[in-house]
Amino acid sequence: MTPSGTVTVLFFAAAREAIGTAELSLPVSGPVILTEIQQQVLQRAIGLQPLQHRLLWAVNNQYALPATMIQPGDTVACFPPVSGG
Amino acid sequence: MIQLTDQPLDYTAITESVRDPAAGAVVLFLGTVRDFTAGEQTQQLEYEAYQQMAESSLKQLADEASTHFPIVKAAIVHRLGVLQPGDVAVAIAVSTPHRAQAFAAGQWLIDTLKQRVPIWKREHYTDGRVLWQHPAAATDAAAGQSGGT
Structure with missing residues (x-):
């Protein structure tokens, strides 16, 4: 495990459009919980704030809870409720 | 056969892929783009996925x-x-030994796919409006009605 590095955050659908980018790279000094990443993302991407209570979060392709541990190098995804089918 | 594709779906091949002598029933569900929803005319739907997660999720x-x-x-x-x-x-x-199981499994698969798999659709209406569809809006289930399945 790398002691420090970056966490990649991917955005999809209306979340991507709200912040105008598909990807952010956040520096982290070690393992963090998802809540910390969420706070950083919402501070940097104020366009997301109107959507924030409906956003879903995933870590390494699995839905994640606020307390999910994230390691440097992990990929987080942030998106609105899904609407396939 | 589990996949995402940008090509038209070959539902005959998809159905063939689940046929098996152990099965007494095969059910095929197709979700198709509907023209009118609640009086609004859909011109086209645009689907986007978080490809990696959607594939593992399927x-x-x-x-x-x-x-x-x-x-x-x-x-x-x-x-x-x-x-x-x-x-x-x-x-x-889906194929199962008996028909009731095949219907139930097909229903469960489409219902759960719609709740879980990271795919989104954006609806383009004939009047020029373009809106993302987010059916899981708990406070307004009706807002989730769209020209999709």
């Missing part, structure tokens, strides 16, 4: 379905990109 769905139903084989294929009314957006085929 596989998990098929695995989980096998724990609930005696599935012999299952296939799930979802189309991405721009679709017109009448086009097939999703095909789910």
Whole structure:
């Protein structure tokens, strides 16, 4: 495990459009919980704030809870409720 | 057969892929783009996915379905990109020993796919409006009605 590095955050659908980018790279000094990443993302991407209570979060392709541990190098995804089918 | 594709769905091949001598029933569900929803005319639907997670999520769905139903084989294929009314957006085929299980498994697979798999659609209306569809808005289930399945 790398002691420090970056966490990649991917955005999809209306979340991507709200912040105008598909990807952010956040520096982290070690393992963090998802809540910390969420706070950083919402501070940097104020366009997301109107959507924030409906956003879903995933870590390494699995839905994640606020307390999910994230390691440097992990990929987080942030998106609105899904609407396939 | 579990996949995402930007090509028209070959639902005959998808159905064939689940046929098996151990099965007494095969059910095929097609989700197709509807022209009118609540009086609004859909010109086209645009589907987008978080490809990597959607693929693993479809596989998990098929695995989980096998724990609930005696599935012999299952296939799930979802189309991405721009679709017109009448086009097939999703095909789910499932085979089981008896018919009631096949209907139930097919229903469970499409219902759960719509709740879980990271795919989104953006609806283009004939009057020029373009709106993302977010059916899971708990406070307003009606807002989730769209020209999709």
